[in-house]
Amino acid sequence: EVQLVESGGGSVQPGGSLRLSCAASGYMFSSHWMGWVRQAPGKGLEWVANMDQDGIEKYYVDSVKGRFTISRDNAKNSLYVQMNSLRAEDTAVYYCVRMDWASVDCWGQGTLVTVSS
Amino acid sequence: DVVMTQSPLSLPVTLGQPASISCRSSQSLVHSGGNTYMNWFQQRPGQSPRRLIYQVSHRDSGVPDRFSGSGSGSSFTLKISRVEAEDVGVYYCMQGTHWPFTFGPGTKVDIK
Numbered sequence: 561e562v563q564l565v566e567s568g569g570g571s572v573q574p575g576g577s578l579r580l581s582c583a584a585s586g587y588m589f590s591s592h593w594m595g596w597v598r599q600a601p602g603k604g605l606e607w608v609a610n611m612d613q614d615g616i617e618k619y620y621v622d623s624v625k626g627r628f629t630i631s632r633d634n635a636k637n638s639l640y641v642q643m644n645s646l647r648a649e650d651t652a653v654y655y656c657v658r659m660d661w662a663s664v665d666c667w668g669q670g671t672l673v674t675v676s677s
Numbered sequence: 678d679v680v681m682t683q684s685p686l687s688l689p690v691t692l693g694q695p696a697s698i699s700c701r702s703s704q705s706l707v708h709s710g711g712n713t714y715m716n717w718f719q720q721r722p723g724q725s726p727r728r729l730i731y732q733v734s735h736r737d738s739g740v741p742d743r744f745s746g747s748g749s750g751s752s753f754t755l756k757i758s759r760v761e762a763e764d765v766g767v768y769y770c771m772q773g774t775h776w777p778f779t780f781g782p783g784t785k786v787d788i789k
Contacts, residue, residue, distance in 0.1 A: 605718075605726065605769055605780040621777045655725060661732060662714040662773030667725040 562586040562666045564656045569671030576646050576675070582639040582656030582668060590634040593659035596641050598652035599670070606652075609641065610659060623649075646675045679704050679772055681781035689789045690764075696757040698784045700770035705750050707774070714773035717746055717755045720783075721766040729768075730755065762788065 568580040580596070595610030609630040611618045618630055629642040639656055656668040680703040690696045706713050717730040728737050730746035733753065743758040757764055765788060770781040 604783050605771070607778045607780075610778075619776050661712075662708075662778070663716045663728065663731045663771070664718075664726075665728055665731075665737070667727070669725055 562658065564658060564666060564668035566654065566656045566668045566671035569654065569673045571674045571676065572646055573677050574647060574675055577642070577644045578646065578673060580641045580643065580654055580656075580671060580673070584637045584639065584656075584658070587658075589632075589637040594632060594639045595657045595659055595664070596630065596639075597655045597657050597664070597667075598650075598673075599655070600649075600652045603652075608654070643673070646673075648675050651675045678777055679706075679775045679779050681770055681772060681779050683768075683770060683781035683784050686782060686784055688784055688786045690757075690760045690786060691789050692762060693759050696760050696764075696786065698755045698768055698770075698786075700748075700753045700755070700781050702751040702753075702772055704775060706753075706772050707750060713749065715746070715748065715753050716771045716773060717744075718769045718771060718780075719764075719766050720769065721763075724766075726769065757786075760786070760788075 563585045565583045596608040598608050609620045611630050627645045631640045651674050653670040653672050655670045657664040658666040682701045684699045706715050713733050715733045718726040720726040729740050729744050734746045745756050747754050767783040767785050769783050
């Protein structure tokens, strides 16, 4: 069974940093693009970033460019996102997602990030 | 960015009756390679989203056949042939043709 388990969420002050992790299991992690999608409380879904199997191609939504960095460790079956200079508008549940055919075929349970003073 | 528009945003339905959600994109979703990367997701209350349909009309494994997707270019539809109680939730369309991938605002389906 494919599983994606996020961790690392929490509360942080504006301007602070957090690193989210996603542990993948049940499939060959190194064969899939991976990404992060977020959902602000009571709101819709927003793509944040994604990356290819080898960590060479990386894409970010404009609102996080220069502040977020997506990365992966195929040896550890793990995906990460380093989030710096956090803003109130980054408050959301962050989902780790497995991608296929320019889509998402598996979602984690999400981890909540709250940016507030 | 490609803007995805859904209608209606709220859809009260009667159990056993059909339901239909429309999604339009601000640009054609036909990729240069020929595929159309249009997807539909269901998010039940308190749960993570789940994909129902990919590439316009391909149903994911385990998705009941009462769900179907259709459309082309920039106009797409998700249909539920006979709504069941477990179909309550928010439905999102999503395009994967142009970066950044974008979602529609969601259509909330509930039972009358």
